[in-house]
Amino acid sequence: MDKPVILITGTSKGIGKALVAHYVALGHHVIGCSRNAVEWKIEGAQGNYQHYIADVTDEVAVKAMFSDIRKQYGRLDHLINNAGIASMNHSMLTPLTTVHQVLGTNVVGTFLFCRESAKLMQKKRYGRIINFATVATPLKLEGEAIYAASKAAVITLTQIMAKEFGEYGITVNAIGPTPVQTDLIKSVPKDKIDSLLNRQAIKRFGQFHDISNVIDFFLKKESDFVTGQVIFLGGI
Amino acid sequence: MEQKIIGIILHEVSELNEQLDHKVAIENGENAGLYGLTGVLDSLGLVTLIVAVEQAIEDELGLAISLADERAMSQKNSPFRTIGTLADYIVKVSQEEA
Numbered sequence: 284m285d286k287p288v289i290l291i292t293g294t295s296k297g298i299g300k301a302l303v304a305h306y307v308a309l310g311h312h313v314i315g316c317s318r319n320a321v322e323w324k325i326e327g328a329q330g331n332y333q334h335y336i337a338d339v340t341d342e343v344a345v346k347a348m349f350s351d352i353r354k355q356y357g358r359l360d361h362l363i364n365n366a367g368i369a370s371m372n373h374s375m376l377t378p379l380t381t382v383h384q385v386l387g388t389n390v391v392g393t394f395l396f397c398r399e400s401a402k403l404m405q406k407k408r409y410g411r412i413i414n415f416a417t418v419a420t421p422l423k424l425e426g427e428a429i430y431a432a433s434k435a436a437v438i439t440l441t442q443i444m445a446k447e448f449g450e451y452g453i454t455v456n457a458i459g460p461t462p463v464q465t466d467l468i469k470s471v472p473k474d475k476i477d478s479l480l481n482r483q484a485i486k487r488f489g490q491f492h493d494i495s496n497v498i499d500f501f502l503k504k505e506s507d508f509v510t511g512q513v514i515f516l517g518g519i
Numbered sequence: 520m521e522q523k524i525i526g527i528i529l530h531e532v533s534e535l536n537e538q539l540d541h542k543v544a545i546e547n548g549e550n551a552g553l554y555g556l557t558g559v560l561d562s563l564g565l566v567t568l569i570v571a572v573e574q575a576i577e578d579e580l581g582l583a584i585s586l587a588d589e590r591a592m593s594q595k596n597s598p599f600r601t602i603g604t605l606a607d608y609i610v611k612v613s614q615e616e617a
Contacts, residue, residue: 346583350577350583402570402573405567405570
């Protein structure tokens with residue numbers, strides 16, 4: 284296979300940015316997107332990284348981006364649906380605008396990118412889609428009702444799309460990270476994080492390499508019989 | 520425009536036929552059955568064809584259209600019955616979106 288073409292959402296910071304550096308280093312052609320232009324520079328990324336400014340919930344912008352990818356590359360091998368937003372608050376104190384934002388980015392955005400990617404991947408009868416779940420869903424964490432519910436929806440999307448896309452040679456899997464020290468959790472009180480880490484078999488923060496290790500496994504050509512699965516980190 | 524669209528559909532159907540055991544009878548032209556009572560495509564075949572036709576319409580006519588919306592799915596007479604009904608439906612959708 285030529286240099287794999289990989290699309291990663293939410294690449295302006297955190298895990299998305301680290302994934303760009305990881306796959307550029309592995310020699311993939313990396314396409315990223317986020318609501319804003321990226322402010323970072325990754326060594327070796329020049330010529331191997333292309334950035335689109337798009338909100339993952341904006342169907343017109345997303346379809347235009349996929350149309351452009353199709354015209355430029357004629358295919359897409361991998362999608363990593365990393366873009367996501369969290370909300371840590373008691374349900375009684377969660378504004379509906381927050382509910383719409385979380386569901387929009389985490390559920391609608393994931394659905395839209397899966398749908399458009401599958402349209403591109405099906406032509407080559409090959410594709411790997413990786414979605415992002417969270418340990419907050421199986422742990423049923425208080426204060427994360429809408430975030431955990433949105434990721435429960437992502438798990439269901441993953442499992443059903445795995446069945447729908449299987450005929451086309453496309454696998455769909457999800458990774459459920461533990462807390463990783465990124466902006467996503469910066470507003471969560473320390474005692475909450477400690478209590479969460481204590482519920483894991485291995486009581487530490489997740490590291491970027493824990494995440495990339497699982498994604499690398501899902502992306503392998505040899506993983507063509509692995510689909511509809513969710514791997515939670517940390518042992519929960 | 521309709522003749523151009525029919526040509527695009529015929530081309531995409533003939534590519535799809537290469538993967539099918541039961542092939543669409545493209546020699547029947549516009550009357551060739553696609554999906555439903557007189558068609559030979561199963562739901563996966565129809566999905567593949569719709570995606571291919573949408574992409575080809577965009578490439579050749581510069582029109583970004585969605586063929587499988589609620590309206591198409593809920594019509595009493597499905598627009599996916601034959602090559603001709605699909606072409607009529609594409610013309611209609613294109614004119615509405617222009």
